[in-house]
Amino acid sequence: MPARQPISTAPKDGSRITVFWTDSDGVANESIARWDKEDGAWWTYTDSNTQKKIEPTAWRPSSADED
Template identity: 55%
Template sequence: MAERKPIESAPKDGSKVTIMWKDGDGVVNESVGQYRDGGWWVYTDSDTQKKVDPTSWRPAPDDDDDQ
């Protein structure tokens, strides 16, 4: 598994990466997300997307060379 990196270094070209973010209850989540429309977005279920404020990132599992 790839090491997490500061979110400032994440690609903002629309590619999907795994991001770490906290929800409204302060619970840390890890989700595949992408930067678009001026922010980071994740799917909370198969139909719902949410804008989040991530703290770190790593390549998404499909792009992770260590798997």
């Protein structure tokens, strides 16, 4: 598994990557996310129907089994 990297170094080309972020309850999360260049934000699915704008602190490339 690749090491975590600062979010500032994450690709912003629309590819899916694994990000690490903390929600409003202070719970640490790891999820697949994409950068949306139109609104300049990171988005992830919280369930199969709901997307959420997040502010990740770190990232790592997604492995093949996560795609």
